[in-house]
Amino acid sequence: MLANVTLLLPELVLFIGAMGLLMVGAFATTDATRVIEYGAISLLIIAAIASWLKGDAYPQLAFGGAFIVDAFSAFMKTLTYLATAVVIVMARGFMQNENLARFEVPVLMILAAVGMGMMISANDLIALYMGIELQSLALYVLAAIKRDSLRATEAGLKYFVLGALSSGMLLYGASLIYGFSGSTNFAGIAESFTAEDGILPLAQVVGMVFLLAGLAFKISAVPFHMWTPDVYEGAPTPMTAFFAAAPKLAGMAVFLRVVISAFPDALAAWQQIIIFISVASMVLGSFAAIGQTNIKRLMAYSSIGHMGFALVGLAAGSQDGVAAVILYITLYGIMTLGAFACILSMRRDSGMVEQIKNLAGLSQVRPFMALCLAILMFSLAGIPPLAGFFGKLFVFHAAIEAGLYVLCVLGVLSSVVGAYYYLRIVKIMYLDPPTDEANDPMPRELSIIAGILAGICLLFFVYPAPLIDLAAGASQALIAMPAPEALLTGLFGPTDFR
Amino acid sequence: MTLTTLAFYLFATVSVASAFMVISARNPVYSVLFLILTFFNSAGLFVLMGAEFLAMILVVVYVGAVAVLFLFVVMMLDIDFAELNEGFLQYMPIGATIGLILLLELLLIFGASTQLVSQSALPQATPEGMTNAEAIGRVLYTDYIYYFQAAGAVLLVAMIGAIVLTLVKSENPRRQSIAAQNARRREDGVELVDIEPGQGL
Numbered sequence: 001m002l003a004n005v006t007l008l009l010p011e012l013v014l015f016i017g018a019m020g021l022l023m024v025g026a027f028a029t030t031d032a033t034r035v036i037e038y039g040a041i042s043l044l045i046i047a048a049i050a051s052w053l054k055g056d057a058y059p060q061l062a063f064g065g066a067f068i069v070d071a072f073s074a075f076m077k078t079l080t081y082l083a084t085a086v087v088i089v090m091a092r093g094f095m096q097n098e099n100l101a102r103f104e105v106p107v108l109m110i111l112a113a114v115g116m117g118m119m120i121s122a123n124d125l126i127a128l129y130m131g132i133e134l135q136s137l138a139l140y141v142l143a144a145i146k147r148d149s150l151r152a153t154e155a156g157l158k159y160f161v162l163g164a165l166s167s168g169m170l171l172y173g174a175s176l177i178y179g180f181s182g183s184t185n186f187a188g189i190a191e192s193f194t195a196e197d198g199i200l201p202l203a204q205v206v207g208m209v210f211l212l213a214g215l216a217f218k219i220s221a222v223p224f225h226m227w228t229p230d231v232y233e234g235a236p237t238p239m240t241a242f243f244a245a246a247p248k249l250a251g252m253a254v255f256l257r258v259v260i261s262a263f264p265d266a267l268a269a270w271q272q273i274i275i276f277i278s279v280a281s282m283v284l285g286s287f288a289a290i291g292q293t294n295i296k297r298l299m300a301y302s303s304i305g306h307m308g309f310a311l312v313g314l315a316a317g318s319q320d321g322v323a324a325v326i327l328y329i330t331l332y333g334i335m336t337l338g339a340f341a342c343i344l345s346m347r348r349d350s351g352m353v354e355q356i357k358n359l360a361g362l363s364q365v366r367p368f369m370a371l372c373l374a375i376l377m378f379s380l381a382g383i384p385p386l387a388g389f390f391g392k393l394f395v396f397h398a399a400i401e402a403g404l405y406v407l408c409v410l411g412v413l414s415s416v417v418g419a420y421y422y423l424r425i426v427k428i429m430y431l432d433p434p435t436d437e438a439n440d441p442m443p444r445e446l447s448i449i450a451g452i453l454a455g456i457c458l459l460f461f462v463y464p465a466p467l468i469d470l471a472a473g474a475s476q477a478l479i480a481m482p483a484p485e486a487l488l489t490g491l492f493g494p495t496d497f498r
Numbered sequence: 499m500t501l502t503t504l505a506f507y508l509f510a511t512v513s514v515a516s517a518f519m520v521i522s523a524r525n526p527v528y529s530v531l532f533l534i535l536t537f538f539n540s541a542g543l544f545v546l547m548g549a550e551f552l553a554m555i556l557v558v559v560y561v562g563a564v565a566v567l568f569l570f571v572v573m574m575l576d577i578d579f580a581e582l583n584e585g586f587l588q589y590m591p592i593g594a595t596i597g598l599i600l601l602l603e604l605l606l607i608f609g610a611s612t613q614l615v616s617q618s619a620l621p622q623a624t625p626e627g628m629t630n631a632e633a634i635g636r637v638l639y640t641d642y643i644y645y646f647q648a649a650g651a652v653l654l655v656a657m658i659g660a661i662v663l664t665l666v667k668s669e670n671p672r673r674q675s676i677a678a679q680n681a682r683r684r685e686d687g688v689e690l691v692d693i694e695p696g697q698g699l
């Protein structure tokens with residue numbers, strides 16, 4: 001029992017801490033939002049350190065095989081918790097200015113992070129679903145947190161309805177898989193889901209397709225991306241930054257784990273699906289972003305495109321491919337958070353602006369902000385020697401090794417198309433004349449975050465080894481290490497009446 | 499005819515009759531009340547089948563929460579139900595078709611299940627020497643404690659979300675202050691005034 005609890009420690013710290021902060025907020029006589037924000041940040045950092053220290057190479061199981069802790073989960077959880085902490089820091093100024101500073105916001109963000117941790121560590125269909133619902137429910141509320149704004153409530157409602165639909169698809173798939181394999185545990189599913197005479201059991205394949213559709217929705221891969229632009233545009237900007245970073249990390253982690261550990265023998269079946277959604281996401285992400293005028297909408301399409309690029313590595317199905325996906329999604333998180341730190345600084349005397357044309361001539365007014373945003377845009381476009389280039393290099397390398405040449409050609413072509421709209425932002429900032437109203441100076445915490453993240457993107461090529469090694473170690477834990485025999489006997493030995 | 503059979507027919511008849519009344523009652527409040535009666539009788543049927551945990555859940559969740567919520571909605575919203583019922587005949591054919599399909603499916607399942615029963619022994623719903631509430635409790639708080647707590651976390655988020663999105667903080671809420679009430683003396687609230695006869699105040 002104690003072993004189970006120690007494995008769950010990061011999530012327990014976050015969950016109990018969130019309830020404590022909630023009590024502080026509810027019973028404090030004065031406005032405790034500031035205190036709760038600091039509390040939330042320190043809780044997330046503690047949880048990140050705790051999950052980092054749990055990352056033994058060999059997988060460990062808890063709660064009868066429902067919860068798994070290995071190097072992969074440790075790495076992804078650390079990233080997710082840190083990303084959440086960074087977003088809380090970034091959100092502070094904006095929420096204060098827009099009159100949205102409420103103590104429930106950081107609490108809900110912690111609870112969403114707990115859900116993400118549960119997703120990343122899920123080794124069972126029920127645990128997976130519980131994690132996804134905990135995360136999504138908190139995100140729906142955060143999207144609609146600006147409740148007197150029509151667009152924010154519309155974003156929240158759209159997110160909720162489409163999220164419920166995708167959960168329905170996921171559950172339908174899960175029920176089919178459970179019905180035909182007799183187990184909700186990933187190891188148990190993998191055991192029964194094997195090809196007989198080269199033919200996979202049809203019902204389980206159908207179940208897998210539904211399950212993957214539900215998961216693709218959560219990472220907003222085409223054709224399940226429709227909600228993304230509207231939700232990203234309508235939600236308050238810090239919440240958009242949160243949606244674009246942390247849930248994407250967790251969603252991609254859960255996608256990897258489900259595909260690799262529950263369907264290892266069905267590679268041929270899921271490879272086609274991954275290739276299709278990957279190509280569709282890359283192409284749509286590149287072409288649909290061209291016409292955008294709102295920078296948050298543009299980031300939404302950019303995020304869709306990047307999910308496509310990340311999935312190229314998974315389509316390879318090899319250990320190198322999975323390592324490339326982990327590296328790509330890490331770099332994506334860094335670049336996106338940096339870009340949103342700059343977008344959150346687009347404030348003028350008249351209030352926040354979010355049109356791309358408002359960036360005109362930024363290099364003359366705010367040279368540091370323009371420089372950071374330019375580095376991040378070059379990196380998102382994948383121009384060497386910035387970090388984004390290496391991310392793309394590794395995923396395409398893995399796909400070439402696996403012989404997926406057409407996928408790579410399509411990927412590189414859509415990357416070239418995508419470079420247009422990233423470079424257009426740089427052009428507007430550096431070559432267009434400034435407009436009448438100047439941008440306010442960047443708030444200190446935002447300039448520090450944007451500077452550090454842009455610096456990482458710029459200098460990644462100098463010393464890339466630690467991150468690449470970590471991604472390789474995480475992918476090894478996921479693919480090469482067999483999970484220990486599931487403790488199907490339960491916590492207190494076999495249940496006596498079975 | 500044993501007592502169990504008698505109870506089954508009683509519960510079944512009342513259940514079907516009140517279900518019919520749910521859709522045919524003119525007053526929507528009566529419909530909801532008949533719905534509650536249906537739930538109670540279905541709970542009785544569950545008890546007869548040995549699924550007393552389901553029976554309790556049915557009463558607690560459906561009668562206690564869902565039906566009461568319906569009742570609130572019906573009473574608070576000013577919906578003209580006569581108007582809603584106007585197109586009833588128009589939708590009759592499609593409704594009847596769906597009903598017929600459902601009936602056929604039920605008959606199919608019935609036919610299949612009688613064959614299945616004859617082929618294999620049904621698994622025991624309740625383990626030996628244990629009520630099924632106890633059986634569920636034994637695994638819910640041990641093997642399934644993780645899922646159970648996770649479900650609790652989801653409900654907590656739902657509760658916080660509902661409050662965050664709907665609670666409007668008023669500028670000067672009139673809260674009860676017991677200290678102020680107790681500190682109030684007779685002299686603060688009562689004033690004796692001598693009024694001359696024939697004069698107003």
